[in-house]
Amino acid sequence: MKKIIITAIMTFIVVSGFSTTVTIQAIGFAFSQDSVTINLGDSVNFTINANHNAVEVSQATWNANGTTSNGGFSVAFGGGVVLPSSLTVGVHYYVCQNHVASNGMKGRIYVINASGINTINLKPNLFSIFPNPSSGRLVVNYNVKQNSEVVIKMRDITGKNTTVLTNESKTKGAYTETFDIDRNQFAKGTYFIELLVGDKKSTLQFVLE
Numbered sequence: 001m002k003k004i005i006i007t008a009i010m011t012f013i014v015v016s017g018f019s020t021t022v023t024i025q026a027i028g029f030a031f032s033q034d035s036v037t038i039n040l041g042d043s044v045n046f047t048i049n050a051n052h053n054a055v056e057v058s059q060a061t062w063n064a065n066g067t068t069s070n071g072g073f074s075v076a077f078g079g080g081v082v083l084p085s086s087l088t089v090g091v092h093y094y095v096c097q098n099h100v101a102s103n104g105m106k107g108r109i110y111v112i113n114a115s116g117i118n119t120i121n122l123k124p125n126l127f128s129i130f131p132n133p134s135s136g137r138l139v140v141n142y143n144v145k146q147n148s149e150v151v152i153k154m155r156d157i158t159g160k161n162t163t164v165l166t167n168e169s170k171t172k173g174a175y176t177e178t179f180d181i182d183r184n185q186f187a188k189g190t191y192f193i194e195l196l197v198g199d200k201k202s203t204l205q206f207v208l209e
Helices: 002-018 059-063
Strands: 021-027 030-032 035-039 043-047 054-057 080-082 090-095 106-112 127-130 137-144 148-156 162-170 173-180 189-197 200-208
Touching (some): 106 189, 127 189, 127 200
Parallel strands (some): 035 106
Antiparallel strands (some): 054 090, 090 106, 127 137
16 A cells, blocks of 8 residues: 555656646737647636636537637636646637637647657658747658658647648659748647658658747
8 A cells, every 4th residue: 555655755746847837828808828839737827807718618619719618628717727637638718708709819738648759760861841939831852762742731739730832743853842821720849741752751740930
């Protein structure tokens, strides 16, 4: 029994030692930052005044500037902390119920499983990207060693939101391609560019400001 208690205490220390609390503020009628990326196990502290709250809603409600809760986290007027138990892996959409309709006051929390990132095939040898961080335009440099099908994809940290940037046949040679990222589809946060040349795949991480 004593051994079990010690193990539980050590587990708590390890987990809490690596968790952090991210702060979201209200500046005027906007959340700052309105989109954040956190690790599974982190908390989010809403530092907002008594005129604002933060209620989790569905993506459809968020897109429509609606106010109906989806049963997720709810931060009272004046602020509070959202604990890890309410922040599962994926995208959490939230709004200020007082001001989303009139001022578009809303945001997103991207929750990633940090331990899972290590299993992603992050091999930069096939290509490079710049600038990183990017403000919306991304330049991709890559080489094709023999005639191949080339597919370039961009996806978010959860893997659910993916767009194909290039899908075409390429002859042998060096290529530079420039892409303008759709900011209506991709908000600020961490993303991945995946390059597939024939049967070889490589993935690089970048930040969209």
